[in-house]
Amino acid sequence: MRKLRIAVMDLVANSDKPSLWGRLMAPNFAGIMPQVTAAWCEEMGHDVTYICFTRYKDLPRSFDSFDFVILGALTKSAQLAYSLSNIFRSKGAVTALGGPHARGYPQHAAKYFDYVFGLTDKEVLSEVLQDCSPHRPEGLNVSAKTQPSSLPTIRQRWKFIKAALDKAPFLKIIPIVGSFGCPYSCSFCYDANVPFQQLNLEEMKEDFPFLLTKFKRPILSFYDPNFGVQIDRYLDFIEENVPPGSIDFYAESSLSFLSEPRLQRLKKCGFKVMIPGIESWYETGEKSKTGKKTGMDKVKQVSQHINLILDYIPYLQANFIFPFDSDEGEEPFELTKRFIDLSPGAFPVYCLLTAYGQSAPLNLEYQKQNRILHLPFYFLDSQQAMNVVPKNYSWVEFYKHYTSLAQYSFTKKAMMARFKANKSTLWRWMNVLRGLHFSEIINYSKEFLSLFQSDRQFKKFYLQETSEVPQYYLQWMRKSLGPLWEWLPKESNGATL
Numbered sequence: 365m366r367k368l369r370i371a372v373m374d375l376v377a378n379s380d381k382p383s384l385w386g387r388l389m390a391p392n393f394a395g396i397m398p399q400v401t402a403a404w405c406e407e408m409g410h411d412v413t414y415i416c417f418t419r420y421k422d423l424p425r426s427f428d429s430f431d432f433v434i435l436g437a438l439t440k441s442a443q444l445a446y447s448l449s450n451i452f453r454s455k456g457a458v459t460a461l462g463g464p465h466a467r468g469y470p471q472h473a474a475k476y477f478d479y480v481f482g483l484t485d486k487e488v489l490s491e492v493l494q495d496c497s498p499h500r501p502e503g504l505n506v507s508a509k510t511q512p513s514s515l516p517t518i519r520q521r522w523k524f525i526k527a528a529l530d531k532a533p534f535l536k537i538i539p540i541v542g543s544f545g546c547p548y549s550c551s552f553c554y555d556a557n558v559p560f561q562q563l564n565l566e567e568m569k570e571d572f573p574f575l576l577t578k579f580k581r582p583i584l585s586f587y588d589p590n591f592g593v594q595i596d597r598y599l600d601f602i603e604e605n606v607p608p609g610s611i612d613f614y615a616e617s618s619l620s621f622l623s624e625p626r627l628q629r630l631k632k633c634g635f636k637v638m639i640p641g642i643e644s645w646y647e648t649g650e651k652s653k654t655g656k657k658t659g660m661d662k663v664k665q666v667s668q669h670i671n672l673i674l675d676y677i678p679y680l681q682a683n684f685i686f687p688f689d690s691d692e693g694e695e696p697f698e699l700t701k702r703f704i705d706l707s708p709g710a711f712p713v714y715c716l717l718t719a720y721g722q723s724a725p726l727n728l729e730y731q732k733q734n735r736i737l738h739l740p741f742y743f744l745d746s747q748q749a750m751n752v753v754p755k756n757y758s759w760v761e762f763y764k765h766y767t768s769l770a771q772y773s774f775t776k777k778a779m780m781a782r783f784k785a786n787k788s789t790l791w792r793w794m795n796v797l798r799g800l801h802f803s804e805i806i807n808y809s810k811e812f813l814s815l816f817q818s819d820r821q822f823k824k825f826y827l828q829e830t831s832e833v834p835q836y837y838l839q840w841m842r843k844s845l846g847p848l849w850e851w852l853p854k855e856s857n858g859a860t861l
């Protein structure tokens with residue numbers, strides 16, 4: 365195979381104007397697959413430049429030094445990815461896209477890239493690199509049959525991990541993954557139909573001593589969609605291979621797996637952050653271990669469980685989604701306020717119901733029901749804007765409840781209660797910093813309410829009377845993309861389903 369000059373870019377940010385939170389934390393949000401892809405390309409003998417993109421100054425000095433450019437992007441970075449692909453193609457490179465956007469919108473992305481990766485393993489990547497030719501106007505959608513059976517270790521990815529973390533001013537978090545998919549099948553989730561698959565943990569064994577030569581106290585974050593599924597296997601493995609207290613771990617897990625005996629072990633193993641998805645007070649009872657309990661009964665049980673977790677794990681982020689089709693009236697929001705009162709130590713994260721193309725079964729239902737808005741991808745990050753028409757709320761009603769909940773959760777009183785409920789200094793201040801960031805998000809919903817009243821085009825768009833994207837969004841995106849706006853293929857300004 366000919367030796368290629370390859371750039372692998374992880375588009376962590378989507379503009380040149382990151383918030384304070386973004387400036388401090390963005391390199392810690394790097395994906396694992398761009399680093400894996402870079403390591404695989406290098407193993408195949410190519411020249412690789414890896415870029416963790418958090419600001420425009422990260423862009424390569426000259427765009428014509430690459431034969432092949434692979435971009436990794438969430439949907440919020442899709443327009444940036446399309447613009448960059450356009451530039452690189454104009455300089456003679458072949459381009460490819462991988463990551464959540466490619467999984468959600470493979471046909472749309474194929475208009476702007478020569479290859480679009482679905483599930484990706486070394487074999488699929490190798491076939492693409494051997495072909496490495498332009499596919500235009502329609503790119504090729506390529507996918508492995510299953511998730512990969514093995515990934516490069518941290519040692520093998522180290523050069524790329526380091527490049528990302530060198531940009532992080534204080535916390536330096538290293539991504540790791542030991543399983544794919546999930547045995548649950550929450551219909552809103554990207555992993556609902558991906559079979560659960562374990563990786564061989566033995567391959568990680570050498571990583572722990574290696575990391576201890578790089579950091580005094582390394583931080584490993586598990587990117588498994590649901591770490592809890594194989595929690596006992598992980599705990600056995602960590603107990604056997606990691607000297608107690610030498611490495612900090614973060615993970616995302618359903619509540620159902622977090623029993624007290626496991627929490628005791630998690631604490632001993634060095635787990636510092638746990639991210640359970642509570643999602644709704646009326647649904648997903650199985651994964652919260654609340655069975656058929658709903659409403660206030662579920663709030664009480666979940667709060668007790670969350671407080672128990674906080675006795676063992678210093679930082680807990682509780683994820684919610686609004687509005688599910690089962691939500692009605694002010695009750696779901698009021699119940700969440702009670703949760704805030706009962707579990708002051710938890711950091712709540714509210715996600716707006718968002719359909720990311722074809723990536724989750726529920727999205728297809730919304731499409732059938734004609735409930736998807738053509739919002740530009742740029743705004744689809746579950747927080748800036750919402751592209752699903754709520755079932756039981758008018759837009760104004762929904763945003764009023766949502767704003768009221770968000771404000772309640774980040775009042776000085778709530779932030780002070782959170783500060784006091786957390787015992788560690790680092791996590792106390794982390795909550796303050798994140799709380800300030802969330803104030804920006806509250807502003808988005810206030811702005812929504814004001815524009816809905818004052819801007820006719822905006823209102824008509826949300827009422828599905830027009831599919832023309834409101835100027836407000838186009839101007840915002842134009843400002844954020846700066847000079848790259850000129851390279852954005854104009855027909856890709858708005859989103860498709």
Ligand code: B12
Nearest residue numbers: 393394395397436438439462463464483484555587589720
């Ligand atoms: C771990 C995780 C994170 C991590 C790491 C994010 C990252 N940069 O990858 C953290 C906690 C930082 C995070 C943050 C966010 N996340 Co997140 N996250 C996940 C999670 C739980 C697992 C993703 C993962 O890494 N899996 C392990 C990898 C190896 O497997 P995989 O994702 O299936 O990927 C396969 C293929 O897609 C492909 N592939 C993936 N990436 C790439 C890249 C290249 C170059 C190639 C070639 C191939 C390739 O190869 C893999 C193997 O087959 C998913 C949900 C889920 N259940 O999967 C959400 C998910 C990816 N997150 C999501 C979102 C919205 C966010 C946030 C915007 C939330 C927010 N509002 O803050 C932020 C944005 C972070 C940022 N970049 O600024 C959405 C993305 C939807 C979309 N289409 O954009 C998801 C799908 C959840 C959802 N709501 O449905 N997240």
Ligand code: SF4
Nearest residue numbers: 546548549550553589
């Ligand atoms: S439990 Fe979590 S990872 Fe599993 S399907 Fe539900 S939302 Fe997805």
